[in-house]
């Protein structure tokens with residue numbers, strides 16, 4: 223069709239370089255479209271965040287700026303890579319790698335539930351990715367099957383976590399500094415309130431438990447099927463069931479790991495490090511597969527960041543199309 227815009231008000235610079243194909247996902251704050259780089263026919267995912275969308279003026283912009291800051295900073299084989307950014311006065315445009323296999327959500331729906339060995343391979347990679355995020359002071363806060371992408375249509379494949387729109391960067395809070403000072407004059411609630419304020423990494427541990435439950439059981443642990451409690455009450459009470467017909471082929475070790483992640487008290491919830499040490503994941507064959515997939519990915523064209531650090535990289539938008 224015509225060489226012009228396929229979508230109105232895209233940045234001209236973007237329209238010159240890419241051709242929009244079709245919508246491939248809808249995030250909370252914006253949409254994701256498949257786009258083709260004209261010079262190389264390479265597929266990319268274009269995520270558009272409208273500055274004037276809900277949740278409220280300013281929040282969408284703040285979240286988008288934080289998402290872009292995080293995307294520039296991260297570099298891990300199981301985290302989505304960013305190719306480019308554009309901005310107009312009313313939208314942000316993030317050009318991301320196109321992850322062929324699509325959402326884990328679609329794979330689980332198609333297969334009803336994943337075979338245990340496949341679920342283990344994916345979950346181990348999710349843990350490694352979240353371990354990397356937490357070690358870099360980033361909490362994802364929106365881990366769900368829609369935000370876990372699969373690198374290929376094969377079962378044995380790399381996963382890529384995406385969507386940092388709800389993510390938080392753990393910075394030195396004034397409360398943390400206060401707690402390091404001399405407490406002589408500090409009121410008691412500063413200590414007791416401290417234990418509950420803000421989000422901690424533990425919210426991601428809980429989400430990982432829900433993700434693993436859905437991968438193995440094929441249905442969510444907290445859902446509207448429950449007649450006596452609302453979803454909110456089920457979560458607050460940590461009330462869920464392993465429906466026998468869905469779980470008869472699943473090992474007790476896998477169920478044990480889920481039980482230790484879906485713990486209401488965040489202090490008692492298993493951390494990523496502890497989950498990685500759980501017997502269910504002490505599986506050398508799986509780890510070899512996962513590590514090979516991750517090393518292959520890392521060996522590919524180094525991410526923009528690595529190039530930038532080595533000082534070779536031109537700013538992405540001025541780069542010659544890669545091989």
Ligand SMILES: NC(=O)c1ccc2nc(-c3ccc(Oc4cccc(O)c4)cc3)[nH]c2c1
Pocket residue numbers: 245246247248249254267269302318320321322323324325371384385386
């Ligand atoms: N929310 C995000 O930050 C985000 C960021 C990047 C994303 N890429 C996809 C994506 C990629 C490939 C897909 O393949 C398919 C598979 C089947 C059908 C289809 O139309 C596309 C689907 C979704 N979804 C994304 C979401």
